[in-house]
Amino acid sequence: MxxxxxxxxxxxxxxxxxxxxxxxxxPAVGLTFGDPxxxxxxxxxxxxxxxxxxxxxxxxxxxxxxxxxxTLGEATVLFIAVLGVAMVFRRLHK
Amino acid sequence: xxxxxxxxxxxxxxxPFIFIFGFYIVVxxxxxxxxxxxGGAVIATGVALILVCYYYRECxxxxxxxxxxxLVESAGLMLFICTALAGLVAASGFLFNWLNASGGLFGHxxxxxxxxxxxxxxxxxxxxxxxxxxxxxxxxxxVLMFMFAGLKEPTQEEDDAESSVRNIDTDKKGxxx
Numbered sequence: 001m002x003x004x005x006x007x008x009x010x011x012x013x014x015x016x017x018x019x020x021x022x023x024x025x026x027p028a029v030g031l032t033f034g035d036p037x038x039x040x041x042x043x044x045x046x047x048x049x050x051x052x053x054x055x056x057x058x059x060x061x062x063x064x065x066x067x068x069x070x071t072l073g074e075a076t077v078l079f080i081a082v083l084g085v086a087m088v089f090r091r092l093h094k
Numbered sequence: 095x096x097x098x099x100x101x102x103x104x105x106x107x108x109x110p111f112i113f114i115f116g117f118y119i120v121v122x123x124x125x126x127x128x129x130x131x132x133g134g135a136v137i138a139t140g141v142a143l144i145l146v147c148y149y150y151r152e153c154x155x156x157x158x159x160x161x162x163x164x165l166v167e168s169a170g171l172m173l174f175i176c177t178a179l180a181g182l183v184a185a186s187g188f189l190f191n192w193l194n195a196s197g198g199l200f201g202h203x204x205x206x207x208x209x210x211x212x213x214x215x216x217x218x219x220x221x222x223x224x225x226x227x228x229x230x231x232x233x234x235x236x237v238l239m240f241m242f243a244g245l246k247e248p249t250q251e252e253d254d255a256e257s258s259v260r261n262i263d264t265d266k267k268g269x270x271x
Binding site: 082 | 123124174178189191194215217219225226229230233237
């Protein structure tokens with residue numbers, strides 16, 4: 001089973017995982033977190049949501065107007081979850 | 095008997111207020127914190143309390159068959175999709191806020207800045223809130239009913255018979271049932 005020089009040796013796998021993690025973490029070195037110029041949409045929502053959508057609640061304006069398609073997907077996910085529960089518990093129910 | 099008479103009566107007393115509170119959260123979703131998801135979950139909590147307070151067979155036969163919950167849930171999703179499609183027909187795109195500032199239903203002029211809020215503003219957002227509210231209410235209640243069907247619960251007759259037997263056993267004078 002375990003031959004010397006096989007690529008599936010545990011030591012080789014560990015070295016590979018460490019190398020890939022280091023390569024994936026490389027771009028994070030130059031990243032600056034909390035830079036306000038990167039996230040300019042939040043100030044836009046605070047300034048414009050009341051005039052554009054008419055809702056006093058900014059969260060409702062984002063959830064149901066700016067990101068309404070996302071809410072439609074969430075409702076569909078809930079519907080499918082209930083369908084799955086109904087399928088599992090169908091035999092118990094009468 | 096798992097739940098005594100006091101628990102059942104208190105739950106029955108509390109259920110209408112829970113329904114009213116949940117409906118308030120759903121309707122004022124565009125003005126105050128909350129919305130369709132949260133209000134629907136609160137109303138489903140009331141349904142869970144009904145399931146605890148009454149007997150399961152009584153619930154199924156008398157007022158809340160599980161089929162009506164599935165109907166309510168489907169109606170909520172259909173209302174959401176139809177409102178979104180009406181934006182495609184009446185205005186430029188899918189989910190467009192075509193009722194906002196139109197002067198009609200939910201189309202009052204909006205006051206900018208800090209204001210107490212008007213219920214008839216925000217266009218389709220209250221409609222979508224209501225749709226999501228009844229959808230979440232129907233979905234969580236249907237899940238509760240489906241899972242409750244698996245429980246082995248005594249009927250009311252068995253409970254009455256058991257408690258009367260226990261009364262005779264403990265009460266030496268007898269007589270009282």
